Amino acid sequence: MPFYHKLGQIPSKRHTVFRQPDGSIYHEQLFGTIGFDGMSSLLYHIQPPTVVKDVRKSFSVAPEIALEKNMTMRSLMGYNVLPKDDYLESRTPVLVNNDCYIELAAPKKSMTDYFYKNADADEVVFIHQGEGTLKTQLGNIDFKYGDYLVIPRGMIYQLHFKSENNRLFIVQSFHPIYTPKRYRNWFGQLLEHSPYCERDIRPPHELETHNEAGDFLIKIKKQDELYHYVYGHHPFNIVGWDGYNFPYAFSIHEFEPITGRVHQPPPVHQTFETSAFVICSFVPRLYDYHPDSIPAPYNHSNIDSDEVLYYVDGDFMSRNHIEKGQITLHPAGIPHGPHPGAYERSIGQKSTEELAVMVDTFKPLKLTKQALGIEDDSYMKSWNH
Numbered sequence: 001m002p003f004y005h006k007l008g009q010i011p012s013k014r015h016t017v018f019r020q021p022d023g024s025i026y027h028e029q030l031f032g033t034i035g036f037d038g039m040s041s042l043l044y045h046i047q048p049p050t051v052v053k054d055v056r057k058s059f060s061v062a063p064e065i066a067l068e069k070n071m072t073m074r075s076l077m078g079y080n081v082l083p084k085d086d087y088l089e090s091r092t093p094v095l096v097n098n099d100c101y102i103e104l105a106a107p108k109k110s111m112t113d114y115f116y117k118n119a120d121a122d123e124v125v126f127i128h129q130g131e132g133t134l135k136t137q138l139g140n141i142d143f144k145y146g147d148y149l150v151i152p153r154g155m156i157y158q159l160h161f162k163s164e165n166n167r168l169f170i171v172q173s174f175h176p177i178y179t180p181k182r183y184r185n186w187f188g189q190l191l192e193h194s195p196y197c198e199r200d201i202r203p204p205h206e207l208e209t210h211n212e213a214g215d216f217l218i219k220i221k222k223q224d225e226l227y228h229y230v231y232g233h234h235p236f237n238i239v240g241w242d243g244y245n246f247p248y249a250f251s252i253h254e255f256e257p258i259t260g261r262v263h264q265p266p267p268v269h270q271t272f273e274t275s276a277f278v279i280c281s282f283v284p285r286l287y288d289y290h291p292d293s294i295p296a297p298y299n300h301s302n303i304d305s306d307e308v309l310y311y312v313d314g315d316f317m318s319r320n321h322i323e324k325g326q327i328t329l330h331p332a333g334i335p336h337g338p339h340p341g342a343y344e345r346s347i348g349q350k351s352t353e354e355l356a357v358m359v360d361t362f363k364p365l366k367l368t369k370q371a372l373g374i375e376d377d378s379y380m381k382s383w384n385h
């Protein structure tokens, strides 16, 4: 995050002696991105973060690609992904390319007997259903319906849920995830025309420090292999940290929509950016207020991007027969637009309650085996009336 945050105890000067009550020295770790050029934080561990007791096994978690090349409108019924007890096992990649994996998950159980670290990718976990706490090395963040949890690569974490009824929409990003650059000034502060500001961003608020030795299983994903590492100390053994690289939450309900007299283009919904895709939030808002405006979007040729919509709640004005958790994919190469009747239906409407997350990727997406298993294959012809 482009702002500074700190939790717990840190020495007044970096890289200097910082003693524990027993006289030993805390173990400093730089947790950074993009070599030493990106955002970073300095962490202070009770025990060194390097004590690996065992590497038990590893296995592939690479997505199984069923369709390498796609030029067809697709729809996936996301809620047809069956719930599973385990968080990692429940994560189901559906649309992937070299820049991002788009996944669905319905985990029933909290992570209590292991920790997870994604060494490949930043993660955005959108909470469609569920409530709980994201526990990380840098502290805890409570989450509920509508939250985006942004977890930088390399962060060790657990998800704890309050119930078994959880639905997640996850994007793994192989490029760092940022707030949109055009909404930031040259110091990184979010500007007045940004649809959200720093006050809406929730960094870790509660640092849990565990001074425990033992066997701690950390499942580490790297290059699509999941390694089972056994560390000799509890990974949440940090007494303090400060810096710019930390997980945070942002609620889609805090996104302030940008509206106009006539239809506003999709970039007004942009919430996050990377060098390879964007994430946008479609939220309840007033419709365009020119007396002759057509609130439904015009047809458009997304010639340079595949467009993925994940429907969260409310009626989606441009689509007929949409269900919660449904995904649509409109691939680059062919124009797309509202369903039959959507233009007329939208005229004179004052507002919408639609809630959706959009992911626009600059490179084409591949479909996985699991995606084809939840596909509604009538979607492609649903404009033919």
Ligand SMILES: [Fe+2]
Binding pocket: 300, 302, 307, 330, 336
């Ligand atoms: Fe579109």
